[in-house]
Amino acid sequence: MWDHIGVSLQRVAVGLVVALAIGVPLGILTGVSRVFAQTTTPLFQFLRMISPLSWMPIAVMVLGVGDAPVYFLLAFAAVWPILLNTAAGVAQLDRNWLMLARSLSATRFETIFRVVLPGIVAHILSGVRLAIGIIWIILVPAEMLGVSAGLGYFILDARDRLAYPDLMAAILIIGALGFALDHAARWLYARWLHKR
Numbered sequence: 001m002w003d004h005i006g007v008s009l010q011r012v013a014v015g016l017v018v019a020l021a022i023g024v025p026l027g028i029l030t031g032v033s034r035v036f037a038q039t040t041t042p043l044f045q046f047l048r049m050i051s052p053l054s055w056m057p058i059a060v061m062v063l064g065v066g067d068a069p070v071y072f073l074l075a076f077a078a079v080w081p082i083l084l085n086t087a088a089g090v091a092q093l094d095r096n097w098l099m100l101a102r103s104l105s106a107t108r109f110e111t112i113f114r115v116v117l118p119g120i121v122a123h124i125l126s127g128v129r130l131a132i133g134i135i136w137i138i139l140v141p142a143e144m145l146g147v148s149a150g151l152g153y154f155i156l157d158a159r160d161r162l163a164y165p166d167l168m169a170a171i172l173i174i175g176a177l178g179f180a181l182d183h184a185a186r187w188l189y190a191r192w193l194h195k196r
Helices: 001-031 034-048 052-063 065-091 096-102 106-141 151-160 163-194
Strands: none
Touching: 001 034, 001 065, 001 106, 001 151, 001 163, 034 065, 052 065, 052 106, 065 106, 096 106, 106 151, 106 163, 151 163
């Protein structure tokens, strides 16, 4: 069981990191550039409304069997709350900060990394908390895509072996781990607000 838990948590971490790497830059760009926001918002809203699980057959067909389609599904599910929260954070930034940065001749790079990013960390963390909840829900069905380890695989295996105590234990562990991950995300968010 510990091996399956480790594999699942690794997949959650990879999916979350990929979602952050995509969602934060796109969210900043959406919040900063009105033209980019108007151009991409309909597309983002359209894609966001498609269930990540509906991509399962296409993910397997394109990426093959293994970890790659699982990472894709988790990242696809997690990117939207991060992107939207990041864009909302940029929109709510105090415009005086941006004007001050311009008056001090800050470059766009300096403005983003010294003013925008520190000002929206709370929004990003809020998006991460939502993303963790979504990833954890998507994880189990995603791990039924022909992988040989993980909690989703363990549930299928226990069902096939008619090992109902193992199945019940896996369900309880999934609930406990999900609760622990959400608690950690909430603690991180509260810690950042307290620090500020």
